[in-house]
Amino acid sequence: MSNTNASGEMVECPNLAGKPTLKAVASRKSILGNGLPIIRHLPSRDQRLIGPWCFLDHIGPTSLAADNGVDVGTHPHIGLQTVTWLFEGALLHKDSLGYKQEIRPGQLNLMTAGHGICHxxxxxxxxxxxxHGLQFWIALPAEHEDTAPAFSHHTDLPQWNQDGADITLVVGELDGRRSPAQVFSPLVGADIVAKEACTLTLPVPAGFELGLCINEGRTDVDGETLQVGELYYLGCGRDSLTLTLDANSRVMLLGGEPLGQPVLLWWNFVGRDQERLEDAMADWEQFPNKRFGDVEAYQGKPLKAPSLDPSVRLK
Structure with missing residues (x-):
């Protein structure tokens, strides 16, 4: 989806990996499109990245009427992958590669923007x-920022039960398992659901920076109760993570190795330097073109990019 911040805020996303910790990430509520409530978890003023994950919207929970559904018009991306994961509901993705794909709960839509795509x-x-669901952006490593754009839809993902919790590995790797979705750096995105109260301990790579998004129910970590609708930063350096979940709880574990490079985000663009973002902005102003193409299946006007003051430079 699109970053609808009207100011087109440009933010620097430094790697803040350190020792294991537990802190709530300051989030903010917003409205997407014509009335879809979201919680913007990443980027936050005090937490720009968790591994390569640079953007996270918690969609809903809400109820949509047939005459007032989601409608996010054609908009561009570069330098990232979008991960869409629903708990309830449905979305219809259309892009400039010609894909038209409906997504339902338990299915993954993964779009690689690379050099440029619009959807x-x-x-x-x-x-x-x-x-109700989540949408993430994964920043691409510098050597893959200009990779060819791509889209994939996955319905067969690794699933298993551990200590009473049902785990789906959406992207990346966890506990010797690997998602079929192509990613470009070591990372994890796993949906964990407890129908009954349980405690489980997951092995995690010590080099991964980790976060935990609390979507439903009650979860305890390190003796602290985590609040529904919040994202928690766990730092790095853990080789295991113990979760105590009440019945009907649901959390998303996300993280990965820090990229070790600058990660800048402005509007819907991600890149390692400001010039890349400015070039993408200039190309979008000439839409449609070879870089971004057009979403021919979408019946509506493309989103207009907020203006970028050329005198503004990141420090």
Whole structure:
């Protein structure tokens, strides 16, 4: 989806990995498109990145009417991958490569922007009902920022039960398992659901910077109760993570190796230097073009980029 910050805020995303810790990330509520409530977890003023994960929207929970669904018009991306994961509801993805793909709970949409892509997201025709899920951006390493754009849809992901919790490995690697979705740096994104109260201990790579998004129910970590609707930063240096979950709890574990490079984010663009973002901005102003193409299946106007003051430089 699109970053709808009207100011087109440009932020620097330094790597803040350190020893194991536990802190709530300051988040903010917003409205996407024509009325979809979201919680913007990343980037935050005090936490720009968790491993290569540079953006996280918690969508809903809400209920949509058939005449007032999601409608996020055509918009561009560079230098990132988008990960869409739903708990309830449905979305329809359309992009400039010609893909048109509906996503439902338990399925993964993964879009690689690379050098440049544009897409739209809508509710499927006639859809109404509950809507709840997550959308992430993964920053690409410098050597892959200009990779060719791509899209994939996955319905067969690694799933297992551990100590009473059902785990789905959405992207990356965990406990000797690997998602079929292509990523470009070592990372993890795992959905953990407890239908009954349980305690589980997961092995995690000590070099991974970790976060935990609390989506439903009650979760305890390191003797502290974590609040629903919050993202928690866990630092790095852990070789295991113990979660105590109440019945009907759901969390998303995310993280990975820090990229070890500058990561800048402005509007819907991610890159290692400001010139890359400015070039993408200039190309989008000439939309449609060879770099971004067009989403021919979307019936509506493309989103307009906020203006970028050329005198503003990141320190």
């Amino acid at each position: 739209s997201e809508e509710s499927p025709d006639g859809f109404s009902g509950p809507m």
